[in-house]
Amino acid sequence: MGTPSREAPLTAANNIQPFFVLHKASAGASASISSPATSRARRRIEVSQPSSPNPKSAKRPRDDDDEADMEMYEQLRLEAFHCTWSKIQSTINEVLRGINLKLFDQVLRWVQESFSAIRSIMRPRPAEIQQPYPLLTDVICRKIPTAFVLTKNxxxxxxxxxxxxxxxHLESNGCHLAKLSATELSSKNGVGGCLRSLLRQLLSDVPDVADVSALASWYCKGDNYDQPIIIIIDDLEQCSGDVLGELLMTLSEWVIKIPIFFVMGIATTLDAPRKLLSSEALQRLDPCKLTLGSPSDRMNALVEAILVKPCAGFCISHEVAVFLRNYFFRHDGTITSFISALKLACSKHFSVEPLSFLCMGMLEEDSENFWRDKFGALPVAIQKQAFGLPSCTRENNSIKPGNNLVEGLSELMKLQKDWSSVLSCLYEAGRHGKVQLLDIFCEAINPDLHTQNDSNNELLSKPTSGNLSSGKSGAGRRCIAQALDTVRxxxxxxxxxxxxxxxxxLEGMNEINAKVKELQSTTTSEDCVTITKDKWPRRSTNSTAIGTVPLNDKATMLLDDITRNFLVPVECLPFHEIICFKNVGVLQSALIGNPRRMVQLDLLKSQSRLNCSCCSRNGIAVSASLHDTSVMCNLAQEYGDVINLHDWYLSFDGIINSKGKSKLVGSPSKKKSKATPQQSxxxxxxxxxxxxxxxxxxxxLRMPSKRRPDLVQRIAFGP
Known part of the structure; x- marks a missing residue:
């Protein structure tokens, strides 16, 4: 036997490919393990010889520092996202609560009036309330006050x-509240289940047998007697008509003793109760019709609060805004779908953009000091990356970026505030012409329209009814031109x-506000005002601005002037990538998705998912060690719209049976290895x-039809 080589143990010790390195050994630990003699020898070498720089040892600490910096910036972006979205969410809650407060006051006023009307008929004593028979047999005294709230959702x-x-809101004003869902008002639970749920929400000790007499006993105690009981059914159309009708018939016998009122939400039309309940049950109701704000009104309020006004420093691009608008209407005007899509866009922005954590400066009182501190702590490479943004390097910028990021972000915030003020003025004028804020918002942030307006003087001319009717103002300025024409x-x-x-x-814009004050102080003659009130010239396609009041012309010219000068989209400003989310493809794939394509990609590239050596060693060829479905999907790429089943099966058979042959031919051992037996x-x-x-x-794919039983049709194409 030959002597073993000295390099063999070193090679075996250094070969750690099949193992995972869990922890790196620290320098102190390695020094403590070494012997004193070795340490003294190493110390003598370091003193006697100059230290030669090792590129690998110098590169490792730098990589560790870069990883630590990346983790720190990811944490900063995560904190910025939570802070920004919490601000947006609180703004959304305040806006919706403010819109609904008018309805809440109407419901509370109706409850108080109905309770006073019932008490004016008769005020029973506690002993009379617990009696099983009715006190009054009049039909009017058996009607339950019911408020139908039309939600239009x-x-x-x-x-x-x-x-x-x-x-x-009602509970804070002293009312007793209970809620019955559509599940509880189903035929499965019946009236007994509804009464049991009602008692469970009002009584602390629910009896075994659910009965209205238990509710009457509870109502006689303490302060319960002086307040009405409100039962809320938020989705009337989904309830069982028979169960709800029987519940109404039962409670109507006690309405004088126990003032029970219903508040029912209706999503479609006010004829829904007539279609759902029987005529006898409808006669036991004293209806009151109330209407909630429409989804378009709520959407206008939300867009104004979170997108037009800089409440959180986060904004979206034109393509993202158009996608969110279409997504909102595609989901039947659901506010919740719009909010969830906006939250997803916000999270994607902070996860993709490296400098997005600087958005938090928009919420600070002293934004410049915040940005100066954050930017000063950034590495030089990231500082150069900020000035290498596409908005800072392109030549057609209407506003040139400076050499200071703090000044650039401050200018961006100021221009965004002016843009918000001008857009609010446009919407205030356009809403009288039934222009929606979401539509005019999508036009106001269109960078192509702004570039077109700068290069084409015809679009900057004063809009008239003639060029509006002929379409000369451009299809992109449809809502803006309509707002200008409304002022005219x-x-x-x-x-x-x-x-x-x-x-x-326009409080912050002194020059423009002075012109508005001048228009307000403009005096008109009494004849002009009389003509305006009595006979205003109607708009037609052939009419011109001859018969209009000069004040309208001045207001239109002022609005058109500030629109062209101050309505600069955010995508035309330097450093807008820091606060603006633009990647509509990422948002679309996250919301809508394409599961069929993703399944096909996973089947075609299963080697990259599994990271195994058995499937990837053959390179481009399909390996027999893949899953059968993955093998079939790879073979299907060789065909067109249709696949011949017989040819497909022969290809599959050839790949599966080639596994044993390859083992027999490629075996490096001298002994004859047994081939894997071919499957039947x-x-x-x-x-x-x-x-x-x-x-x-x-x-x-689609399975074979009776006409062509030997062919299957492919549905998904492409990689």
Whole structure:
């Protein structure tokens, strides 16, 4: 036997490929393990010889520092996202609560009036309340006051928060509250289940047998007697009509003793109770019709609070805004879907953009000091990356970036504030012409329209009814031109109110606000005002601005001037990538998704997912060690729209049976190795049928038809 080589133990010790390194050994630990003699020798070498720089040892601490910096910046972006979205969410809650507060006050006023009307008929004593027979047999005394709230929402998810806030509002004013869901008002539970749920919400000790007499006994005690009981049903259309009708018939016998009122939410039309309940049950109701704000009104309020006004420093691009608008209307105007999509866009922005944590400076009182401290702590490479943003390097910028990031972000915040003020003035004028804020917002942030306006002087000319009707103002300026045209043909009283709102929106813009004040102080003759009130010229396609009041022309010219000068989209400003989310493809794939394509990609690139050596050693060729479904999906790429089942099966059979042959030919051992026995035809057919069925379930192909039983049709194409 030959002497073993000295390099063999070192090679075996250094070969740690099959193992995982859990912890790196520290320098102190390695020094403590070494012997004193070795340490003294190493110390002598370090003293006698100059230290030669080792590139690997110098690179490792730098990589560790970079990883630590990346983790720190990820944590900063995560904190910035939570801070930004908490601000947006609180703003959304305040806006929706403010919109619903008017309805809540109407419901509370109706409850108080109904309770006073019942008490004016008769005020029973506690002993009379617990009597089983009715005190009055008049039909009028058996009607239950019921408020039908028309929500106009196609999806129930938007009404959950509304009715929860309504319950809190009524409960804070001393009413007893109970809620019955559509599940409880189903034929499965019956009236007994409804009464049991009602008692469970009001009584602390619920009896075994659910009866209205237990509710009457509870109502006679303490302070319960002087307040009404409100039962809220938030989704009337989903309830069982028979169960609800029987419940109404039962409670109507006790309405004088126990003042029970109903508040029912209706999503479709006010005819829904007539379609759901019987005529006898409808006669036991004393209806009152109330209407909640429409989804478009709530959407306008939300867009104004979270997108137009810089409440959190986060904004979206034109493509993202158009996608969110279409997504909102595609989901039947559901506010919840819009909010969830906006939250996803916000999270994607902070996860993708490295400098997005600087958005928090928009919320600070002293933004410049915040940005100066954050930017000063950044590495030089990231500072250069900030000035290498596409918005800072392109030549067609209307506003040139400076050499200071703090000044650039401050200028960006100022221009965004001016943009918000001008857009609010446009919407204040356009809403009188039924222009939605979401539509005019999508036009105001369109960078192509702004570039087109700068290069084409015709679009900057004063809009008239003639060029609006002929379409010369451009399809992109449809809503903005409609808002300008509304000011031109606006009655004088309405124009005065609009100018007052403009002066509020333009408080920070002194020069423009002075012009608005000048328009407000403009005096008109009595004849002009009389003509304006009595006979205002109607708008037509052939009319011109001859018969209009000069004040309207001045207001239109002022609005058009500030629109062209100050309505600069955020995508035309330097450093906008820090606060603006632009990647609509990421948002679209996250919201809508393409599961069929993702399944196909996972099947085609299963080697990259598994990271195994058995499947990737053959390179491009399909390996027999892959899953049968993955093998079939790879083979299907060789065909067109249709796949011949017989050819497909032969290809699959050839790959499966090639596994044993490759082992026999490529075996490096001298001894003759036994080849893997080939599988029987029945087993291969079974595996083939199972793989085809799985591809059909995943939606990648359609099974054969009776006309062509030997062909299957592909549904998903491309890599």
């Amino acid at each position: 196609a999806e129930f998810v938007d009404d959950v928060t509304t009715f929860r806030d309504l319950m809190d 043909y606006m009655p004088m009283e309405t124009l005065f109110r609009v100018l007052e709102v403009w002066s509020i929106h 035809g029945a087993m291969i057919q079974a595996r083939f049928c199972r793989a085809v069925t799985e591809l059909q379930i995943t939606g990648l």
